[in-house]
Amino acid sequence: SQELEQSPQSLIVQEGKNLTINCTSSKTLYGLYWYKQKYGEGLIFLMMLQKGGEEKSHEKITAKLDEKKQQSSLHITASQPSHAGIYLCGADKLAGSSNTGKLIFGQGTTLQVKP
Amino acid sequence: DGGITQSPKYLFRKEGQNVTLSCEQNLNHDAMYWYRQDPGQGLRLIYYSQIVNDFQKGDIAEGYSVSREKKESFPLTVTSAQKNPTAFYLCASSIVGFRSPYEQYFGPGTRLTVT
Numbered sequence: 176s177q178e179l180e181q182s183p184q185s186l187i188v189q190e191g192k193n194l195t196i197n198c199t200s201s202k203t204l205y206g207l208y209w210y211k212q213k214y215g216e217g218l219i220f221l222m223m224l225q226k227g228g229e230e231k232s233h234e235k236i237t238a239k240l241d242e243k244k245q246q247s248s249l250h251i252t253a254s255q256p257s258h259a260g261i262y263l264c265g266a267d268k269l270a271g272s273s274n275t276g277k278l279i280f281g282q283g284t285t286l287q288v289k290p
Numbered sequence: 291d292g293g294i295t296q297s298p299k300y301l302f303r304k305e306g307q308n309v310t311l312s313c314e315q316n317l318n319h320d321a322m323y324w325y326r327q328d329p330g331q332g333l334r335l336i337y338y339s340q341i342v343n344d345f346q347k348g349d350i351a352e353g354y355s356v357s358r359e360k361k362e363s364f365p366l367t368v369t370s371a372q373k374n375p376t377a378f379y380l381c382a383s384s385i386v387g388f389r390s391p392y393e394q395y396f397g398p399g400t401r402l403t404v405t
Contacts, residue, residue, distance in 0.1 A: 179332070181332075184330075205391060206391025208391075208393055208394075210396075215378070215399070215401065216398055216399060217294075217296075217380060217396040217397050217398045217399050218333075218380065218382075218396040219396075220393050220394075220395065220396075223391065223393050225391060263332055263333070265332075265333075265394075267391045277323075277335055277338060277348065278323075278333075278335070278394060279332075279335075280332030280333040280334075281332050282330065282331055282332045283330075283331075283332055
């Protein structure tokens with residue numbers, strides 16, 4: 176079965192430092208999603224990647240999908256306390272060649288940013 | 291504003307009682323989903339529905355039931371048969387299509403505690 180593994184599980188950085196979170200799949204990814212979650216709240220959609228080698232940015236957050244479409248990274252530049260939270264990657268579960276709409280998720284990476 | 295609402299935010303029940311969690315969306319999305327999140331874990335799919343009056347089991351459907359009588363509503367019932375019901379429950383919705391993957395939008399969640 177398809178699985179998503181995130182690393183690291185948790186991260187503590189000093190404000191202003193850069194950081195990277197990785198998401199690795201056991202199978203080729205059809206669509207890869209990055210979400211952010213504040214503890215006890217819903218998920219906020221950040222970005223979706225679909226094509227091999229694709230890279231997207233939003234403010235100081237950049238997400239990339241490798242050429243083989245099995246690994247994605249989320250990079251935060253000059254981290255701020257507002258970046259703190261749980262980052263989750265999600266991917267479409269494929270049934271044959273069609274998108275089912277069902278997502279599987281990594282276990283999440285908890286980020287703390289120290290002022 | 292368009293979005294997804296879940297109520298209540300916190301719910302407490304005695305063991306052996308059924309409880310229904312509400313999820314409403316005004317995004318005009320065809321698909322709706324229920325996920326469960328446990329501490330330190332990613333989200334796991336309970337049930338999903340891609341059209342009114344139809345729904346499918348997800349990965350952990352045992353002990354849960356749903357209905358989809360209206361496009362905007364997808365209530366989840368946690369029955370007494372669910373062995374570990376205490377968790378954070380998240381509802382999501384998305385459009386349905388066959389060409390591209392589509393991101394899911396999440397509600398704020400309901401934290402259920404069963405004692």
